[in-house]
Structure formats: structure tokens, C-alpha cells
Amino acid sequence: MMQQNLETKYAKISYKAPSNIAFVKYWGKRDRQIPMNPSLSMTLSECYSEISISFRKESSLYNIKKFEFEGKENTLFKERFEKYLNSIVDLLPWLKNYSLEIKSQNSFPHSTGIASSASSFAALGLCLEHFDSHLNGRDINLRKASELARLGSGSASRSIFGPFVSWGEDSHVAHSSNSYASMVKNISSKFNNLQDSILIVSSKEKEVGSSAGHALMHGHLFNEVRYIQACDNLKNLVIAMNAGDIEGFGSILESEALTLHALMMTSDPSYLLLEGNSLFILDEVRKFRKQTKIPVYFTIDAGPNIHLIYPGEYRNQVNTFIDQNLKKYCENGKVIHDHVGAGAELIEVLYE
Ligand code: PMV
Numbered sequence: 001m002m003q004q005n006l007e008t009k010y011a012k013i014s015y016k017a018p019s020n021i022a023f024v025k026y027w028g029k030r031d032r033q034i035p036m037n038p039s040l041s042m043t044l045s046e047c048y049s050e051i052s053i054s055f056r057k058e059s060s061l062y063n064i065k066k067f068e069f070e071g072k073e074n075t076l077f078k079e080r081f082e083k084y085l086n087s088i089v090d091l092l093p094w095l096k097n098y099s100l101e102i103k104s105q106n107s108f109p110h111s112t113g114i115a116s117s118a119s120s121f122a123a124l125g126l127c128l129e130h131f132d133s134h135l136n137g138r139d140i141n142l143r144k145a146s147e148l149a150r151l152g153s154g155s156a157s158r159s160i161f162g163p164f165v166s167w168g169e170d171s172h173v174a175h176s177s178n179s180y181a182s183m184v185k186n187i188s189s190k191f192n193n194l195q196d197s198i199l200i201v202s203s204k205e206k207e208v209g210s211s212a213g214h215a216l217m218h219g220h221l222f223n224e225v226r227y228i229q230a231c232d233n234l235k236n237l238v239i240a241m242n243a244g245d246i247e248g249f250g251s252i253l254e255s256e257a258l259t260l261h262a263l264m265m266t267s268d269p270s271y272l273l274l275e276g277n278s279l280f281i282l283d284e285v286r287k288f289r290k291q292t293k294i295p296v297y298f299t300i301d302a303g304p305n306i307h308l309i310y311p312g313e314y315r316n317q318v319n320t321f322i323d324q325n326l327k328k329y330c331e332n333g334k335v336i337h338d339h340v341g342a343g344a345e346l347i348e349v350l351y352e
Pocket residue numbers: 021022024025026027039115117153154155156210211260301302
């Protein structure tokens with residue numbers, strides 16, 4: 001039995017957590033950040049957040065003393081994270097006795113349209129769970145970290161683990177849970193070096209954020225069939241990935257991406273996040289695949305940017321294709337090349 005450390009006066013804990021891209025999309029939530037359908041994602045490598053928290057014991061009520069984002073105080077983020085901490089104080093009662101100083105930075109520029117909520121809440125959840133395990137004299141529990149991350153941003157629950165991760169109860173996935181994410185096992189080596197080239201069509205702030213989008217799934221005409229479709233897609237995606245069936249994988253990937261946007265377009269009120277250039281890219285990708293037989297597929301997050309997913313062995317051909325045919329559709333020609341990754345990492349722990 002490890003010893004409890006409830007009197008720790010000062011601690012500093014830092015984690016690095018990557019972003020992830022969903023293959024089967026989580027869309028719609030209920031209750032306390034419970035997903036309406038199970039999802040599955042690939043963890044990235046190059047797009048990550050680093051969060052460092054200093055915990056100092058105080059006699060008064062807890063708070064965030066300071067929030068620094070990329071070296072500068074940021075009151076907007078401070079408020080967002082304070083709201084989050086308020087919402088989890090029932091799970092981490094010691095928050096009432098500590099003040100926190102948080103430093104956060106991303107490896108990718110803030111204005112690329114890549115959401116940093118998954119990576120930052122994953123890193124934050126890990127820092128909090130690490131400290132909780134220290135105070136309570138137990139080993140760190142990554143499921144608990146994933147649960148804390150989920151309460152900040154649903155997709156963040158998946159960024160704790162890698163390379164392929166699912167979240168949400170589903171009878172086809174072992175140990176699946178609505179509370180935390182888990183690794184998907186027995187994936188064929190054909191997916192070992194999967195690439196994600198992110199084509200930045202626009203970095204503008206989205207008109208409808210994902211919280212509002214999730215909310216529009218309540219009472220959505222397609223709500224029930226979407227649930228059935230997501231479960232089917234998840235099951236078939238796992239079968240395809242176990243068998244190394246890249247074509248089967250790709251067709252589910254594209255159908256999921258288009259479904260996500262179809263759900264937005266058929267919401268009430270309806271909205272549209274894809275831009276003209278997003279559609280030109282989709283068309284070019286399908287033509288290129290047909291002509292060359294190179295297995296490059298698209299997926300799309302809740303925004304206009306397009307993710308190209310393909311095995312690493314085709315990197316040169318796909319990069320030439322991007323340079324010659326797709327960069328012209330990107331804002332200032334911007335493309336971010338990333339690839340599959342192993343999940344979050346501890347950077348530093350210090351106790352006084
Ligand atoms: O985690 P949130 O609340 O930002 O929602 C993310 C939803 C999608 O990115 C569109 C899909 C997903 O599963 O990541």
C-alpha cells in the first residue's frame with residue numbers, strides 16, 4: 001500500500017498530449033458529456049499540447065492563479081479552465097485546497113483551424129489525475145485521466161492513448177465505456193505508419209462551434225439512424241483494420257466524414273462548415289485515387305479543413321499530388337503533415 005500524501009505543499013506536473021482525428025465521429029452528447037454514439041480515432045504525433053500545472057496548497061478556496069498560453073497570460077483560457085475545474089470538484093475534492101498555475105502551449109499555430117481542445121484537455125486530465133494519484137498514494141490510472149479529459153472535451157478522452165482508440169459503449173469493442181476511452185487492439189501492421197496530411201482550407205473561427213453542433217443532435221430527424229450507422233461503421237471499421245483491408249477502411253472513413261457534415265446540413269437550424277475549396281479537394285482526391293490506385297482517403301473534422309489519410313509508403317506520391325493539385329485550394333498553401341502516434345507522455349514531476 002503506497003502512502004497518502006495529502007499534505008503535499010507544492011507540486012509541478014507536466015504532460016504532453018497529442019491531438020487525434022476521428023475515423024468514426026462522435027456527434028451528439030447527453031447528460032454529463034456522455035456520447036450519443038461510439039467513436040474511433042487515430043492519435044496524431046506532431047500536433048500536440050504541452051501543459052504544466054503548479055499546485056500550491058492554500059487554506060482559502062481553490063482557483064487558477066495564472067493561466068499562461070504560449071508565454072502570455074490568457075484570461076479567456078483561464079475562465080474556460082476555471083469553469084471546467086468547478087465542474088469536476090466533486091471528483092477531485094482537493095481542488096478546494098490548492099491554487100493552480102497553468103502553462104500551456106501547442107506545437108501547431110493557434111490560427112490553423114485545428115482544434116486544440118482534445119490535446120489540451122488530455123494533457124490537463126493527465127496532470128490532474130497524476131496529482132490525485134500522488135495525494136491518494138496509488139498508481140496513476142489512465143482511465144481516470146481519460147475520464148477527466150472527457151469532461152473537458154469529449155474527443156480529449158481518446159488523446160490519452162494511441163495509436164487507435166475508441167470511446168463509447170459498443171458491444172463489438174472489448175472494455176468499451178462511455179466514461180473513458182480505450183486502445184483498439186489487433187490492428188493490422190498495414191496501418192502502422194498511417195499518415196494524416198491536413199489541408200488548411202480556412203483558419204477562420206467556425207460560425208457554429210462543436211458544443212452547439214452536438215446540441216443540435218437532440219431531436220434531430222436522423223438521430224436514431226445515426227446511432228445505428230455509427231455502431232455499424234465502428235464494427236466494420238474494426239473488422240477492416242484487423243484484416244488490413246485498406247479499401248474497406250477508406251470507404252467507411254469517407255462515409256463518416258460526409259455523414260458528419262450531412263448531419264450539420266440537416267440540423268434545425270441547418271448550417272454548413274464546408275467551403276467550396278473543401279469540395280474541390282474531395283473531388284480531386286477521388287479522381288487521383290481512381291487514376292493511380294493509391295489508397296489515399298479523406299476525412300473531415302467539424303470544419304472546412306480536409307485530412308488525407310494514407311499509408312506511409314505512399315508519402316512521396318501523395319505529397320507531389322498535394323503540391324501540384326491541392327495546395328491551390330489551401331489558405332496560403334498551408335498543409336500540416338502528421339502521422340499516427342502512441343499517445344500522451346509525462347514530461348516532468350516534482351514534489352516539495
Ligand atoms: O470533443 P468535441 O466536443 O470538440 O467534439 C468533437 C467532435 C468531432 O471532432 C467532430 C468528432 C470526433 O469524434 O472527434
